[in-house]
Amino acid sequence: MKWSEFFTSSVGKKFIMGLTGITLILFLVVHAGLNACIFATLLDENDHGEMFNKAAHFMGSNVIPRLLEIGLFLGIFLHIIQGLVLEFQNRSKRGISYKVNYGNRGSKWYSRSMGLLGTILLIFLILHWVQFWIPSRFTGMEEVTIDGKQVHDLFGLMKTTFEEPWVVLVYVLACISLAYHLLHGFQSAFRTLGLRSNRYLRIVKGLGIAFSILIPLVFALMPISMHFHWVG
Numbered sequence: 424m425k426w427s428e429f430f431t432s433s434v435g436k437k438f439i440m441g442l443t444g445i446t447l448i449l450f451l452v453v454h455a456g457l458n459a460c461i462f463a464t465l466l467d468e469n470d471h472g473e474m475f476n477k478a479a480h481f482m483g484s485n486v487i488p489r490l491l492e493i494g495l496f497l498g499i500f501l502h503i504i505q506g507l508v509l510e511f512q513n514r515s516k517r518g519i520s521y522k523v524n525y526g527n528r529g530s531k532w533y534s535r536s537m538g539l540l541g542t543i544l545l546i547f548l549i550l551h552w553v554q555f556w557i558p559s560r561f562t563g564m565e566e567v568t569i570d571g572k573q574v575h576d577l578f579g580l581m582k583t584t585f586e587e588p589w590v591v592l593v594y595v596l597a598c599i600s601l602a603y604h605l606l607h608g609f610q611s612a613f614r615t616l617g618l619r620s621n622r623y624l625r626i627v628k629g630l631g632i633a634f635s636i637l638i639p640l641v642f643a644l645m646p647i648s649m650h651f652h653w654v655g
């Protein structure tokens with residue numbers, strides 16, 4: 424089979440989904456870890472978001488994270504396109520939608536709703552980029568001086584953004600969608616990339632459940648803590 428045939432076959436498409444999915448899982452670890460610096464204000468009342476602003480400045484001004492960012496956006500783009508293609512192909516094979524509902528007998532509802540959960544996440548991502556990434560990278564935003572250096576006040580931007588209850592609600596709903604998307608996606612990615620041994624599959628399943636709960640929970644706590652002034 425030629426490479427071009429592989430990438431347009433359904434095995435190839437699933438392979439791309441798995442590979443880009445694992446890249447996005449790694450991104451989520453870095454993103455949640457970096458953003459969790461906002462909780463430093465709980466340990467040090469003089470922090471006022473400095474630790475987070477410094478970490479975000481490092482990521483935004485250093486060459487390596489900026490190059491990785493290009494790879495990340497390519498990964499997100501491929502994941503969305505292939506996900507939508509697979510979803511439409513599966514739907515047309517099944518004859519429009521799930522007319523016969525076998526409930527949980529065949530698979531869990533979230534495994535059958537990956538397209539829907541992914542679409543909710545895509546809508547969230549567009550809002551999220553408009554609120555944070557575009558001001559930070561392109562249109563400009565408030566700055567603060569830390570250690571004599573001017574850096575973007577992303578902490579301040581989070582505080583004002585999460586004053587709005589509807590924004591907090593959208594973020595929490597997106598985190599719930601992320602949890603279910605990962606609950607299927609985490610182990611599915613490893614299976615697609617060739618993990619066959621039952622022993623390792625059991626470990627990956629356990630890790631997947633822990634990851635799918637922990638990461639969205641850490642993310643959801645960010646808008647909630649900002650809204651209720653638990654950090655700041």
Ligand code: HEM
Binds near residue numbers: 454560581645
């Ligand atoms: C719920 C809490 C979240 C908060 C408070 C948050 C905050 C931020 C901030 C401040 C930025 C701008 C960073 C910068 O420009 O230096 C950003 C960028 C970004 N976020 Fe989030 N985020 C959250 C959740 C998520 C989730 C769940 C996803 C993915 C499903 C995500 C995906 C992204 C992406 C792709 C970028 C742009 C890429 C980058 O900065 O490297 N974020 N986020």
